[in-house]
Amino acid sequence: MLLHVPNVLSKDQVQSIRQAIQQDNQWVSGKKTAGSQAIKIKNNLQIDIESELYQQLSQFVIQNIKKSLLVQSFALPNEILLPMFNCYQDSGNYGNHVDNAILYMNEKGKNVRTDVSMTIFLSEPDEYEGGELIIEDTYGAHEVKLDAGDAIVYPATSLHRVEPVTNGARIAAFTWIQSMVKDDWQRTMLFNLDMTILKLRQQLGDSEEVVALTSHYHNLVRQWGDL
Structure with missing residues (x-):
């Protein structure tokens, strides 16, 4: 099941995040965090997770995720990984893939099972062309392109991809949740x-x-x- 969660971040909060990103310009190649398969199909930029900017923004976003009653009801979180931030531009894309089943949670020093994936859009749909998140399940392929501040939450077992961005830039935050109920x-x-x-x-x-x-x-x- 996919769930559209409106207003995880307000428009003012999105604007503040975008301004901080623009001022610090901490983008690095997304391949830096890609595995052996993903590195072949991942063509995007990410905010350097070693940067002070990342620490500030990720903490801010995760606090807002925890405030969302819809996210709490849908995902029943046990652990939420610190969100990461990506940018797709200049035909950037991410081919069909399934997220890793286990990720390491640095701040708690332990492995986390990824049951639920979450993307929060930080660019308005009219700011870029292409860049649709395509999520596949037993009912077919679902195309997702939401307003800035809105999130899509879906099973991490889903095959998904990001279509090439042919104009403008698609900026988003993304994270994974280990649920109290893994099924x-x-x-x-x-x-x-x-x-x-x-x-x-x-x-x-x-x-x-x-x-x-x-x-x-x-x-x-x-x-x-x-x-």
């Missing part, structure tokens, strides 16, 4: 149940039936959760 189908069921409970609470308040459904939700999290 995508179970996470989807829990998300749908949580959204249904929320709507029923708005209509009925905390009725006996709503409380019972809420109890079922939390018991399923206990049953399926992996901490």
Whole structure:
């Protein structure tokens, strides 16, 4: 399941990030963080993860991710890796690939399983041509190009790519989440149940039936959760 999450960052926050990036200009080749397969198909720029700019921006963005109730409900985060930042321009692209199953979390000194992928767009759609994020699942290929500040969240098991940017620049933040529930189908069921409970609470308040459904939700999290 794919989820569009609006306004993970406000327009003012996006503008502040873009200004900081433009002033410091810490772009390096994206191949620097690519594996043996990805290095052949990855053609983009990334902010140097050793830079002070990266440390500041990644901490700022991750705090806003943690504030998103939709992200919390959809992904049920156990760990969120510090976001990275990329730029596609001058026909930059990233061919079909699946993200690594395990990534190292430097700040906590441990490995993290990547259950959920997340991209936050930092460029408006009319600032560049091409650059669509294409995500493939059992229902086909989904083309994603969102407003700046909006995010797409999807299973990290998905085959995906970024189409060539033929004009302008596509800037984005991206990260991965280790969920408390590693199975995508179970996470989807829990998300749908949580959204249904929320709507029923708005209509009925905390009725006996709503409380019972809420109890079922939390018991399923206990049953399926992996901490």
